[in-house]
Amino acid sequence: MSTDHNSEMKRRKFLQNGAKGAAVVGLGAAAGFAVSRLPGRSRSPESQDREKLGDEFTYDISKYQKTDPSLIAYRQAGRIETGFKLPRAIAIGPEGKLFVAGDRGVRSFDKNGRRLTEFKPSGLPLCLSITSDSVYVGLKSHVEIYDAEGVLKSAWDRLGSEAVLKSIAVVEGAVFAADAGRRIVVRFDSDGKVVRHIGKKDPSRDIPGFVVPSPYFCLRIAPDGRLRVANPGRHQIETYTFDGELEHAWGKPSMAIDGFCGCCNPVSFAMQPDGQYITAEKGLTRVKTCDADGVFQKVVAGPEHFPDATKTCAADALTDCTRAGLDVAVAEDGRVFVLDIIGRDIRIMEKKG
Amino acid sequence: MPNEKKPDPTRREFVSSGARGLGLLTLGSMGGYLSGRSQAEETVWQIDAEKCIRCGKCATECVLEESAVKCVHNFDMCGYCKLCTGYFEPEPNALNTGAENQLCPTGAIKRKFVEDPYFQYSIEESLCVGCAKCIEGCTRFGNGSLFLQVRHDRCVNCNDCSIARSCPSQAIERVPADQPYKLKGKGEG
Numbered sequence: 265m266s267t268d269h270n271s272e273m274k275r276r277k278f279l280q281n282g283a284k285g286a287a288v289v290g291l292g293a294a295a296g297f298a299v300s301r302l303p304g305r306s307r308s309p310e311s312q313d314r315e316k317l318g319d320e321f322t323y324d325i326s327k328y329q330k331t332d333p334s335l336i337a338y339r340q341a342g343r344i345e346t347g348f349k350l351p352r353a354i355a356i357g358p359e360g361k362l363f364v365a366g367d368r369g370v371r372s373f374d375k376n377g378r379r380l381t382e383f384k385p386s387g388l389p390l391c392l393s394i395t396s397d398s399v400y401v402g403l404k405s406h407v408e409i410y411d412a413e414g415v416l417k418s419a420w421d422r423l424g425s426e427a428v429l430k431s432i433a434v435v436e437g438a439v440f441a442a443d444a445g446r447r448i449v450v451r452f453d454s455d456g457k458v459v460r461h462i463g464k465k466d467p468s469r470d471i472p473g474f475v476v477p478s479p480y481f482c483l484r485i486a487p488d489g490r491l492r493v494a495n496p497g498r499h500q501i502e503t504y505t506f507d508g509e510l511e512h513a514w515g516k517p518s519m520a521i522d523g524f525c526g527c528c529n530p531v532s533f534a535m536q537p538d539g540q541y542i543t544a545e546k547g548l549t550r551v552k553t554c555d556a557d558g559v560f561q562k563v564v565a566g567p568e569h570f571p572d573a574t575k576t577c578a579a580d581a582l583t584d585c586t587r588a589g590l591d592v593a594v595a596e597d598g599r600v601f602v603l604d605i606i607g608r609d610i611r612i613m614e615k616k617g
Numbered sequence: 618m619p620n621e622k623k624p625d626p627t628r629r630e631f632v633s634s635g636a637r638g639l640g641l642l643t644l645g646s647m648g649g650y651l652s653g654r655s656q657a658e659e660t661v662w663q664i665d666a667e668k669c670i671r672c673g674k675c676a677t678e679c680v681l682e683e684s685a686v687k688c689v690h691n692f693d694m695c696g697y698c699k700l701c702t703g704y705f706e707p708e709p710n711a712l713n714t715g716a717e718n719q720l721c722p723t724g725a726i727k728r729k730f731v732e733d734p735y736f737q738y739s740i741e742e743s744l745c746v747g748c749a750k751c752i753e754g755c756t757r758f759g760n761g762s763l764f765l766q767v768r769h770d771r772c773v774n775c776n777d778c779s780i781a782r783s784c785p786s787q788a789i790e791r792v793p794a795d796q797p798y799k800l801k802g803k804g805e806g
Contacts, residue, residue, distance in 0.1 A: 285641050292645025293652070300650045301776055317673045320722045323753035325707050475734055477696020478760055497698055498734065517700050519707045526758030527698040547702075547758035 328519045328548050331566030335521065337553070338564045338600065342612035344377035346603075353431075354603040354610060356593045357394035357412070362601060362610065365389035370401060370414070375595075377610075383414025391441075393432045402429035402441055407456065420456030430481040431532075433491070438506060440491060444481040447474040449493055451506065462508040463493060471510045472498065480531035480546070480589050487539055496528035501541065501558065514558030519548065522560035531589040534600070542600055544590040549573040551592060551602055551613070564600050564613050572606045660791040662778045666764035666801050668788035671749035671756070675765055678780040679747075685772035686747035686765050686780065688725070688740050694762035694802040697735040703755030703763045704728055704738050720754050721745075742768070761801065769797050 348366030355363045360375035370389050372380040391402035398417065399410045405427040409418040423429075428445035438459070439452040449462040465473025474481070475497020483493040490511065491504040500515035515530075516523045524530055526547035534542040539556035542564060551564035567573075573590070591603040600613040626634070664675070664686065675686035700712055704726050709718035714728050725744035729737045740763075747765060755763040767789070781789035792799065 285637075288638050288641040289645035289648075292642040292647075293649035294645075296646035296649030297652055298649075299646075300652070317676055317748055321673060321676070321748045321750050323707075323720070323750050323757075325757070328707070472733075475696075475698075477698050497696065499700070527696060527700050527702050528759075 325519065325548070328525070329567045331521070331550070331563050331568060335563045336566065337562035337616055338613040339616050340565070340569065340611055341599070341614040342377065344373060344610040344612070346371065346608055346610060347379070348608060351603055351605055351608055352389065352591070353391045354591045354593050354601055355392040355394045356595050356601065357399070358396055360595055360597075361394075362593075363392050363394055363399060364603065364610070365392050365401065370399065370410075372412075381412075381414055383410060385410075386419070390428070391430055391432045393434045393439075395434050398434075400432050400434055400439065402432040404428055405445075407432065407439065407441060407452070418456065420452070423450065423458075428479065430479060431483045433483055433485045435485050435506075440483055440485070440506075442481040442483045442493065444476045444479055447476050447481075449474075449483060449491070449504070451508075460508055462491070462504055463495075463502070463510075469510065471508075475528070477528045478531075478546075480528070482530070482532045484533065484535050486535050487537055492533070492535065492541075494530050494533060496524075496530065499524040499529060501530070501533060501543075514554075521550075521552065521563065525550075532591045534592045534594040536594055536598070537596075542592050542594055544592045544602065546573070546589045549590065551590065551600065565602060565611065569611065570604055570607065573604060659794055661769055661774055661794050661797045662767050662772060662781060662789055663792040663797060663799050664765050664767055665788050665790060665799050666766075668786050669749070669752075669765055670786045670788070671753045671765075672785055673748050673750075674783050674785070675747040675749065675780055678783045680775060680779050681771065681773065683771070684747040684780075685767055685769075687742050687745045687768050687771075688747065688749070688751060688763055689766045689800075690738065690740055691762045691764070691800060691802045692737075694760045695738065696760055696762075697731060697737060698759065699734040699736055701728070701736065701738055701755075702758035703751040705754075707754075721751050722748070726751060764801050766798055766800075 346364050346366055351364055351366035353365040357363055362373040364371050368388060369382050369384045371382045374380055385401050385403055385408050387403040389401045389403060393400040401408045401410065405424060406422040407420045408416060410416055426445045427443050429441045430444040431442040433440045437454055441450045443450055448464055451459045451462060453459050463471060463474050465471060474495050477497050480496055481494065483491060486492045491506060493502050493504060495502050499517040500513045502510060503512040504510055519525045525545055529545040530543040531546050532544040541554040542551060543554060544551045548567050549570040550566050553561040553564060555561055589605050593601045598615060602611040602613060604611060676684050679685055704720060705718055706720050711718060723744045723746055725741050727739050727741055731737050749765055752763045752765060755761055778789060
């Protein structure tokens with residue numbers, strides 16, 4: 265009995281001492297952990313007094329974001345919601361029908377903005393051109409042709425993995441596509457066979473080559489029967505014959521209203537019947553008119569008209585301005601249709617007065 | 618016997634118990650401290666460039682005299698533009714390396730001709746203060762190839778980063794130490 269009682273006493277004492285020891289170790293561990301999680305170094309009172317960065321660290325383009333009202337010659341007459349999450353291109357067809365490429369489809373609207381039809385090409389539609397009886401859709405590396413109801417008529421061969429078709433224009437017997445991936449204009453015959461490449465750098469012919477830093481590369485057929493191609497990295501619009509001879513170029517880099525801003529503009533342009541240009545820029549999101557020689561005339565819409573696009577590029581946005589471009593088209597009656605990619609809508613601009 | 622009063626411990630017993638207790642406490646403290654630090658060192662601070670709004674606080678809020686945040690350049694995304702809006706003032710006098718034309722207040726961006734009309738732009742880290750002015754220009758008009766990152770050969774990995782505390786867009790976060798950079802474009806890691 266006495267032996268059992270002694271054993272019991274020893275076991276109890278062992279357990280008590282063990283518990284005390286574990287408590288002390290635990291307390292120490294908790295204290296050590298807490299110390300390890302202290303904030304660490306902090307700024308000294310002297311450094312906290314350091315002023316914010318001086319004015320030389322401020323990027324200020326506010327004066328370019330306001331348009332002189334006397335230069336604005338157009339007013340917004342209407343607005344059409346595309347319904348796309350990511351619209352990409354706009355074109356005008358017969359009877360003033362609007363065609364918009366976006367997401368994975370192409371939608372048509374009447375001139376009052378009422379949605380008519382929609383069809384889905386085989387891939388992401390990047391650009392459009394409309395003829396009297398066909399819709400030419402430029403996808404990444406090939407062209408598909410649909411009738412006005414969206415029935416596929418033809419799909420051309422692919423141009424290779426590097427091709428990115430960003431603009432397309434159609435004339436009798438020829439189709440021209442601006443390939444931003446290879447920085448070249450591809451001329452096809454009416455059956456889709458590649459006839460030639462236009463605009464490749466060639467010093468012997470004084471062709472400087474296209475510079476396409478961002479995914480905007482626009483071309484149009486001008487009323488004079490020549491090709492007009494934007495060279496955004498050189499801030500120019502260039503005139504080519506259908507055989508690829510460079511005849512003329514105009515444009516200059518400038519944040520001011522009479523130039524093309526930023527590193528690469530214009531992102532899009534349209535041609536009026538009298539040869540005047542309607543140009544669109546990103547960064548300072550604006551649409552302007554220039555005469556047939558490229559001299560600035562008036563403003564269609566300034567950065568104030570595109571607050572979402574301006575915000576997209578600005579300090580309080582979460583992306584960069586490659587996603588905030590515009591596309592433009594001109595109707596026969598002179599109205600300008602501006603596709604706002606960030607706003608996901610079409611602005612209908614009419615001349616004032 | 619149960620009701621007998623326990624004798625007072627001797628000095629030797631008292632010192633011996635105290636030393637044992639202190640030893641246990643120290644052992645526990647060291648274990649707790651090392652556990653806490655090892656957790657912290659499994660992660661580091663890094664900027665998510667998609668959230669950064671280029672406010673300039675990275676240059677002023679770091680505990681270090683010279684901020685651990687620097688501008689970095691993803692060349693894959695760069696257009697190598699002759700008129701780089703991250704390099705040049707909005708309306709430069711000329712497209713050359715004259716100081717009056719440069720956007721960076723500390724001259725930290727170097728411009729090198731490649732072939733017409735392409736130029737390469739690289740950051741001299743020792744001159745960069747992390748103010749993000751170049752990133753503002755690049756993002757507003759260009760491809761957004763310039764962005765800020767915490768440089769881990771400079772950062773002291775504070776438990777509570779003072780830049781993170783003041784960042785208005787919560788762009789600074791803890792990331793695994795084995796993936797310490799959040800790169801834009803194809804170089805994401």
